[in-house]
Amino acid sequence: MTLVVLSTHAVKDVMDALGAGLERAAGGPLAFSYDPANVLKRRIESGEAFDVAIATRAALDQLAQQDRIIPSSVIDLGRSGLGLSVRKGALKPDIATVDKFRRALLAAKSLVRSKDGTSGIYFVALLERLGIAGEMKDKIILGPSGRVAELVAKGEAEMAVQQVSELLPVVGADYVGPFPAELQLYTMFSAGIGNACRDREAATRLLASLQTPAATALFTAKGLESPKRQTAFIRE
16 A cells, blocks of 8 residues: 655655655655655645645644544654755855844845745745845745756756755855854754555655665754754744
8 A cells, every 4th residue: 555645845855865764664655745745734625635745843742633544653753944045156144143144135136935835934034024025025926846956957047045955956056155043043854654544554654764874864864953952942
């Protein structure tokens, strides 16, 4: 039987790298479907069938309250902060401080953000907080589902903001760095088993395989900080 896994793009590179090992752990084939966490939540709430979900911790907690996710099954995989990318070879702006970050945004001709993802929603509020929402309004491009830095790589936007784990893999774009600490938002990504999962034993083995030392090291390498190494995080 094929296990259906609904997953956020934030962990796609890790899932691809682990590949066949995940299927061996589960004892059968896996079918992944990727979308932003908020979209996945809506899909599940609409009644879409699935066995395992990988999304933000906040989304899984809410789904657990709705009896769509088994609460005791939820595991934290890693957290990711927000960062900025530019086209490969372009001059990287200095965004080390809040003031420099603000000036870099204002200097950009265009910037792409996620339309439905946690990063995009937060960025809208952040522009208001920085007092530059009006000045940035005509520069913002709403990216498609997935890695918005792909538009930067294609030359369709000058900058991209998203979770670091979604910026790093994009070929043709250079990662500049994380948001300044004062502006940073860390998102915890987690996995859980659906209440209607058709094979809970297989799903449990799958989740266990995502917590091995090798998997944890891979999550870290792909921009997701291990939950075992942090002292605090925001579950958004």
